[in-house]
Amino acid sequence: MIKKVFEKPLNFLETILFLDFIKGMSITIKQAFTKTITTHYPYEKLTPPKRFRGFFGHKTVNGLEPQPAFDEWVERMKIEPRPGQSRCVVCYLCKKACPVPDLFEIDGQKLENGKKVVSVFNMNLMLCTFCGLCVDACPVDCLFQSDIHETASFSRKDSILNLEKLEAIGKSWQDRREHEPDRIWIDDDARQALWRENKLNLKKVDNA
Amino acid sequence: MAYIGLLSLLAVMLGLSVVLISLNWLLGPKKKEPYKTYPYECGVPLYDDTAQTTFHQGYYILGLLLLLFDIEVAYLFPWAVVYNYLGIFGFIEVFLFLLILTFGLVYAWKKEALDWQFDLESL
Amino acid sequence: MLNQIAFYLFGSISIICGLGVVSASNPIYVVLWLLGALIAISGIFFSAGAELLGALQLMVYVVAIAVFYILIITAVPWRKLHKNEQHNRLIGVTVLPFIALLYVEAFIVGISGVSITKNKIIETITKNYGNAEVIGIKLFSTYFWAFELMSVLLLISMIGAILLGRKEEKTYD
Amino acid sequence: MSIVALGIIIAIKVVVILAIILGIGAYLTLVERKVAAHIQRRPGPMVVGWHGLLQPLADGIKLLTKEDILPSSANQVLYNLAIIMALVPASLVFAVVPFGPEIHVFGYDVKPILTDVNIGIIMAFAFGSLAVYGVALSGWASNSKYALIGALRKAGIIISYEVVITFAALGPIMLAKSLSTYDIVMAQIHQKVWYIFLQPISFVVFVFALLAETGRVPFDIQEAEAELVTGFTVEYGGMKFGLFPLVEWYVEVLSLSSILTVLYLGGWSPINIPFVGFVDPLFFLGPWSGFIWFIIKVTILFLLVLWLHWTLPRYRIDQITTIAWKVMLPLALFNILITAFIAPLLRG
Numbered sequence: 001m002i003k004k005v006f007e008k009p010l011n012f013l014e015t016i017l018f019l020d021f022i023k024g025m026s027i028t029i030k031q032a033f034t035k036t037i038t039t040h041y042p043y044e045k046l047t048p049p050k051r052f053r054g055f056f057g058h059k060t061v062n063g064l065e066p067q068p069a070f071d072e073w074v075e076r077m078k079i080e081p082r083p084g085q086s087r088c089v090v091c092y093l094c095k096k097a098c099p100v101p102d103l104f105e106i107d108g109q110k111l112e113n114g115k116k117v118v119s120v121f122n123m124n125l126m127l128c129t130f131c132g133l134c135v136d137a138c139p140v141d142c143l144f145q146s147d148i149h150e151t152a153s154f155s156r157k158d159s160i161l162n163l164e165k166l167e168a169i170g171k172s173w174q175d176r177r178e179h180e181p182d183r184i185w186i187d188d189d190a191r192q193a194l195w196r197e198n199k200l201n202l203k204k205v206d207n208a
Numbered sequence: 209m210a211y212i213g214l215l216s217l218l219a220v221m222l223g224l225s226v227v228l229i230s231l232n233w234l235l236g237p238k239k240k241e242p243y244k245t246y247p248y249e250c251g252v253p254l255y256d257d258t259a260q261t262t263f264h265q266g267y268y269i270l271g272l273l274l275l276l277f278d279i280e281v282a283y284l285f286p287w288a289v290v291y292n293y294l295g296i297f298g299f300i301e302v303f304l305f306l307l308i309l310t311f312g313l314v315y316a317w318k319k320e321a322l323d324w325q326f327d328l329e330s331l
Numbered sequence: 332m333l334n335q336i337a338f339y340l341f342g343s344i345s346i347i348c349g350l351g352v353v354s355a356s357n358p359i360y361v362v363l364w365l366l367g368a369l370i371a372i373s374g375i376f377f378s379a380g381a382e383l384l385g386a387l388q389l390m391v392y393v394v395a396i397a398v399f400y401i402l403i404i405t406a407v408p409w410r411k412l413h414k415n416e417q418h419n420r421l422i423g424v425t426v427l428p429f430i431a432l433l434y435v436e437a438f439i440v441g442i443s444g445v446s447i448t449k450n451k452i453i454e455t456i457t458k459n460y461g462n463a464e465v466i467g468i469k470l471f472s473t474y475f476w477a478f479e480l481m482s483v484l485l486l487i488s489m490i491g492a493i494l495l496g497r498k499e500e501k502t503y504d
Numbered sequence: 505m506s507i508v509a510l511g512i513i514i515a516i517k518v519v520v521i522l523a524i525i526l527g528i529g530a531y532l533t534l535v536e537r538k539v540a541a542h543i544q545r546r547p548g549p550m551v552v553g554w555h556g557l558l559q560p561l562a563d564g565i566k567l568l569t570k571e572d573i574l575p576s577s578a579n580q581v582l583y584n585l586a587i588i589m590a591l592v593p594a595s596l597v598f599a600v601v602p603f604g605p606e607i608h609v610f611g612y613d614v615k616p617i618l619t620d621v622n623i624g625i626i627m628a629f630a631f632g633s634l635a636v637y638g639v640a641l642s643g644w645a646s647n648s649k650y651a652l653i654g655a656l657r658k659a660g661i662i663i664s665y666e667v668v669i670t671f672a673a674l675g676p677i678m679l680a681k682s683l684s685t686y687d688i689v690m691a692q693i694h695q696k697v698w699y700i701f702l703q704p705i706s707f708v709v710f711v712f713a714l715l716a717e718t719g720r721v722p723f724d725i726q727e728a729e730a731e732l733v734t735g736f737t738v739e740y741g742g743m744k745f746g747l748f749p750l751v752e753w754y755v756e757v758l759s760l761s762s763i764l765t766v767l768y769l770g771g772w773s774p775i776n777i778p779f780v781g782f783v784d785p786l787f788f789l790g791p792w793s794g795f796i797w798f799i800i801k802v803t804i805l806f807l808l809v810l811w812l813h814w815t816l817p818r819y820r821i822d823q824i825t826t827i828a829w830k831v832m833l834p835l836a837l838f839n840i841l842i843t844a845f846i847a848p849l850l851r852g
Contacts, residue, residue: 021816028543028815038546211337211377213514213618214599220518221595224526225588225747232572232742245576247648248738258577259649260409267660267825268405271398272492276485277667277833278394281674282387283481284840285626286467288678291847293464298471299844301478306837308482312489313833321493322829324822359582359644366637383683386626390633394666397636401659404644404652463623463683 048147055148057169058086080115087142088118097137266324341374529754530560543814570742582645590638593631597759600624604794624685636662646739654735658726664828669713671836675706675843676767689771698770718756721813761805772798
């Protein structure tokens, strides 16, 4: 099979008649009269895929923890698991895995029965590169990256995530997306209607 | 008399541009911040303290040639207007004129004066 | 009447700009004053009715000064210039009497009433034909020899510009 | 005609030109953004007003209320003078553009051209080349390397294409035997032919020179966004920044398109069948159809420029000067030679 590597150079007549110009311009004029393929952002938003690496969150204790890892770590770190609160076991593995460890500020609090709970968990996202190493390091599937991608804020204080914010993000994500099948896009029909040339024939999955 | 319109347009445009320039100064905020007026150089400290230095630009001969061709075209404007009255005489005249100057253009071409003059030391 | 007002207006502008040329110390300002002076001079041409000459002056000199200006921006050693603040205004002033002689001459000519247009021939011609037509016909019939010589002159200057401007590697080996 | 009437007529013409520069010039930004967006298959500004129709106003208000910043090492006088020197000559070109045929209003015969002089076309080129000062001055005065390089590139383009554009325009002038813009259009109407049919080479050369002088793609090397950020305007802010694109991209394109329409497309004359006559589908408008035709032609040219802008990549600066001197200038000289043969055949 002969592969076309590049276009043959134009001959003299084609050069003086600007054939290459005309070829390019016919493409652009064709595009100008087709339908637009964008979403109107502030009014219409696409849902990011489930594995999207957005803002961080803390998953809460709700019975879906990875077993037996969660029980082992709770045992080892002497943690008091509280339903509806963060799963964090204060193991500092995320801080160890982070390329910029100063980003994390983690502390635990001793309870009266000798067990511990997480009391401080601050993440300074001004320093974060969203590489996801901390998420990989988390042994109890607590720290995760949510689908929140609109990260702009009016002050630098807003870009520091504290424990309440992390838990709120985690709760809302668990409500919305915990049971979703793990796949690239969730709104394939809408997306394919938008990108008409996208010939990907993805299999239909019913979102239970 | 015909130029009154031109002069009035000139005056109006001068006034308008001064107004547009000064409107920013009137309407805009005025905050002092240390690095606001720092010259732009990709956000890093300046390599040189000023940009007003000698600078190699490759078209200085083209500038000189432009002058000569501009004078040439200044002669051709009156010729173009009266060409039909002059007949064959005017044609031969200007043909010779352009021939001699085309020789100059060819000379420049052969001497590579029409090319971009690269800075030989820096290459 | 209107023409006279325009003449005095442009004349005074050109004198002011000329003074600016000799007194400014920054080469950029010198060039800008020169531009102003030449535009004012083309205004004088317009007010005298020599429209073609004025327009060509505007076109040629504007371009010429633009080239000059670019060369100044790129070739003047600004650092040295800023260090060396002294400007030879004194020498400029000593030249003034000699320039004043020219003005005296112009004044005498004006008093004695020398006129180059006898019987207003040119005015009657320009009424019937445009400015460009008159110049064209005169230039390409009466003065065609001078016109052809112009081309040779331009050729010589072109060759000169190339020889002076272009640095060839093996010129004097 | 009394002096009062003359004054009123001149005032009306000046106001019309001001409206063209500020109103149409500003609205062309919206046109450009819409065309660019649709070529890239996105809708462009949609929020402010219906389909973004109020966007230019919003942009103008935003630019006017920005802070007035003077770069610390800039030359204050030249920094501001550069804007005036860019805006004024570019808008003066409109003074010699005939927008339509002579009309009869309120008992006066009025030519819709501000200064109808018999050297109009030279004035247009002279004012066009004056525009280089604004750019070159802004680059030097703002004392930034990006600005200086952009300004010098623009100067290189002007130096190359100034001579090309005048040589190209000699062809139509020879056919029309006049330097007056109004008379050139009248000559085309009398000879019943648009000069684009007799001067195709010169037309192409002129379009190239138009793109180069106005800094449009493929010659937009002076503000090449990817390498020079925006070239000579990099140190300007607010309305001062807004004026430079207004002048360079819109006022100059409009004025040079008008000159091109006058030289090659028969000014205000309706659709032409060469040597036969004119067909005017807008005959019901009477003498006013001329204005509509002029506007249509300039609009088409502007859209063509935009279309090229969003299609082509840009040339390198040495390619630009080489094209001007080695291709365009010989072509223009050749065109003069051809025109010298066909000009005597056209009588009338």
